Amino acid sequence: MRDINIRATEHFEAVARLGSVTKAAEELGVSASAVSQQVKLLEEQFGVRLFRREKRRLVLTLDGDRLFQTTTQAFSAIRNARSAITRQRDTRNLTLRVSPSFGVRWLGPRIYDFAEANADWNIRVDATPDFSAFDTEAVDFDLRYGLGGWTGLSVTCVMRDLVMPMCSPDYLASLRTISDDPREQIAEARLIDSVKALYRWDLWLASNKIEVQGLEYPFRFDRSSMSIELAKQGGGIALDSVTLCLPELLRGDLVPFSTSFDVIDFPAYWFVCPPRHFNRRIVKRFMEWLGSKAEEHEAQARTFLTDAGCTFRPESGPELIEVKPWAL
Template sequence: MPRTPNLNAMPYFESVVRRGSISRAAEELSVSPSAVSQQIKLLEQQLGVKLFRRTGRVLTLTLEGELLAQTVGTALRMITDAQANLGRTRTARRLNLRVSPSFGVRWLGPRLSDFVAQYPDWDLRVDAAPDPTDFDREVMDLDVRYGTGNWKGLHTQPLVHDYVLPLASPDYLAGLPADDPLSTARLIDSARAITQWDYWLWHNNITTVANRKTILMDRSSMAIQLALDGAGVVLESLALASAELAEGRLVPVTPDIPVLRFPAYWALCPARFTKRRPVRLFLDWAEKQAATHETEVAALISKHGLCTTDITPETQTLHPPNQ
């Protein structure tokens, strides 16, 4: 296995290449010419190649030196740029936020313009990703994650509730038996949802045919679109599909069965991050948005003659991946 190169010597080598002589490199680096020469010698010994040809006082790169110079120059510029970006990220008026993808697109996205309007001097970076943040390795202030709230070692607080019920397009529902619509319906599941059809049917003591037709989608946004296209009945949350219900593009399939309600979207970060001003600002804003959303959902539920029942995510049999 090749030995790790002498990284301490790389800035010396790069400076000699760029400045064209050991003395000028020494002046730039504020060291003695002999110190520069020693670092170049050690690097050549370790690599087992000559990096420079010396003709009197003139230095020219060998072929091996040319190859190394191209790589070292690029690498040092990348490190310098990254260091500058990290400095700007940590000191600027900036919020770095990660969210679950479907939540980011369907719930947070339509509301972010309000946050920007309230805090016009803040820069905002939103990363929609399925995997939670590794706060020890990533520059991120806050994560809004779908799940049960069980993230050990992190501060967690519930933000948005799920209201889960079967939904379908009006045309698709019209083609189902009025007395038992789920008996012939194609059931659409989101693979990443906490509440899936198996649990919902069991919870409501509903038996369907053993060979029922199903569709399993990777994301809720995809499952909702499939229902809008009239492909089946989706079991979905009003955290993500309230606009479609409000507009009448999706309608309840089983209005006599209570809507399942439970905390599903959580803000999480290391406890010490809660003292950061951007985190406090965003959480205060998000809590107000969530309260407004709850009021809107309650109105929708009342409009359609529905009722709700509270459950805990832990009672459901499937593990809650990221939605």
């Protein structure tokens, strides 16, 4: 390629494509004489004529046409690549992956706040239980639900989870007609099972030394959002995340089943990405925004539960049952 005059070739291609030295000069931003000079240099290099003039019109010779067919395809490909690169550079995209229920119930109502403060960015949220394969997927970061500890990645806990049994006020009132003892109420209750939760009924019952004969789950869901919705409608007791249903608790649509049992408190929501992704300032900006919103939300949840008479039992993680993939 060293013996090819790229500049002269570019001028030749413009003249052949536009059919005019003047038009080529306008496109290239140079004088017509400069274009003519470059074409002449190229003809001298190849030792052939590339154009002939017919009635004030430039016509490609056979050699000129052969060269044009090759060069115009090459320059067209370069122009297309440049346009694609420019569009990608000018279009600001942020792509994140989040577990479905957390995405719908927690992130969804808040994401506009971040979007409004970063209006020049396009934000794509992929709600799926599958973790990102960062080496092969164009995802900036994951908001994961789990125990943490994903090797080779930057893993930052952004929020702890607060888990307790919850139900509708009417359903709780119906259980209290059976007995005043919450342990006896549990034995008669319809238990709603979130099958992919970190903390499930069997573990909760064992930790509270409650034995239920013939334990059955009339309702089992792989999404916490569905368990919460059914509990709100009076379908039973859901052992689930206060993080995901704080608005329902604040409105009174859901109530704690009993303050006799501790609220399970453990780190559960994580900001996960390869360390190199923090080179993008927008990723750092989102994590800072997320941390602020999560801190605000967690404080509100703890205040509500404390005022309701609840106590907390911190868990570090090993006590929890590990189920993969996390799909809340």
